[in-house]
Amino acid sequence: MLHINILFITFEFYSFMKNFFDQFDFQSNRLFGELNSAETRFVHKVMETLPIKKGGMLFYEEGIPTGVFQLKSGRAKKFKRGFSGEEQIFYIYTKEDVLGYHALLGEERYQDSCEALEDLEVNFISKSNFLKLLDDIPRLKQAVVKNISHEFGVLANTIAVLAQKDQNTRLAIFLLLLENKFNQFNGYSAGIDLTREDLSNFIGTSPESLGRSLKQFKDDGIIEIEKRIIYIKNREMLLQFLNLDLTML
Amino acid sequence: MLHINILFITFEFYSFMKNFFDQFDFQSNRLFGELNSAETRFVHKVMETLPIKKGGMLFYEEGIPTGVFQLKSGRAKKFKRGFSGEEQIFYIYTKEDVLGYHALLGEERYQDSCEALEDLEVNFISKSNFLKLLDDIPRLKQAVVKNISHEFGVLANTIAVLAQKDQNTRLAIFLLLLENKFNQFNGYSAGIDLTREDLSNFIGTSPESLGRSLKQFKDDGIIEIEKRIIYIKNREMLLQFLNLDLTML
DNA sequence: GTAAATATATAACATTTGTTATTATTTTAA
């Protein structure tokens, strides 16, 4: 009886976590996944491999759209600059993610910038080829539109976190999200490897103030840091920041 | 010579302000505006007028999509609830705005909630009728997709403001935006009329702390308050919070 | 119109975050 109960809790918990991660994930890695093998062949035909160095730009805010990218390996940050020029990161792309299609679906210019966080291998599809793919594969167009709609919800969720949560809570949330995102292809956790500046530009604080929160988490045994890589040691304590109604789990 | 210079400054200033307002405006009031008269007749044919009382819900987060709304009069807030249930407003719709189409373009459920801030007159288009319109008028579908893409940029800009700016700056920005949005159909300013709770749920603070910022603005002669309505008295001082490079204006 | 309920304004104190400065560590380039 107890055993069954535990299984039930576990199932509820995993579905909560899945929902939590989905709410903050663009899921653009699924875009080409729903195609059949003939369509997939079409897509791969027009892809060209492109190496991009760490620090290189995939595209610039206000730049004229060139095409669509899929990351084969590496990570890239998407950000916007405010009036005063400060960088605000609002997403980090990883392996398999597709990006750059917003500007092709109506807007004339890129609305944000994308920069490689490390050396990237990228599959590139030129603007004309991608628009042709959308025309030839209605299911792909439908999937892209659906995904943009989903991404809208992700940004709305991000707004809620940034506007409502204090710094430690924001850090807890982003650590959970980043570890999930960075390690979904590994069987183990390789930790969270970001410069303090990037991490602080993501959670909305200064690097010094972020450092203080990290130290608190270290002192509480929630995380460990080696070099600059953050390892989560106590996931439960991070989840407590979410202020969940645990009776439902 | 001086005269020409002043004109130049004025032009630059207005184009800056226009750009500023556009960056934070969904512009969904333009959606039906680009249609020709025959298409417009089609659209109006399937619209039905719907009165909604203050506090009434146009739709709920997680609810099954019913259709699309256009406000004929009144204002409505769009919000999402965080894990702990706190309301985060991320947009306020006014006269002419069209809303509710995200959920129809792929997502199964509404991703956010929309509530009438006052008694509304609404034009409603049912889901099936709207989807038929999108099929019959490709230009409309194109415009909707383009607009969602634009809205994505608005949310990204909102994220940058909420993550990077302190409370007084956020208040200054939102006051400028709200006054522009609320009074774009009037020749004069009728001020900003929102409950303190709604305003604080928009700028990301508590009503008490918002009150303190409002008091500071009052003491500095930036605003005046009557009943709860906020009147901007010194627009220049609000603009200074934007930290602009004024040499370009 | 009046009482009750709700919303707003304000102040005082606690906590969090921003900022400046200094030291330690890591990375880069010669």
Added chain:
DNA sequence: TTAAAATAATAACAAATGTTATATATTTAC
């Protein structure tokens, strides 16, 4: 490998924001 440059960690103090409490004003319901 080593020196220089860049990044990260930490501390101390200043400023901003959260929180609790109380008084005032406004709206609602009878």
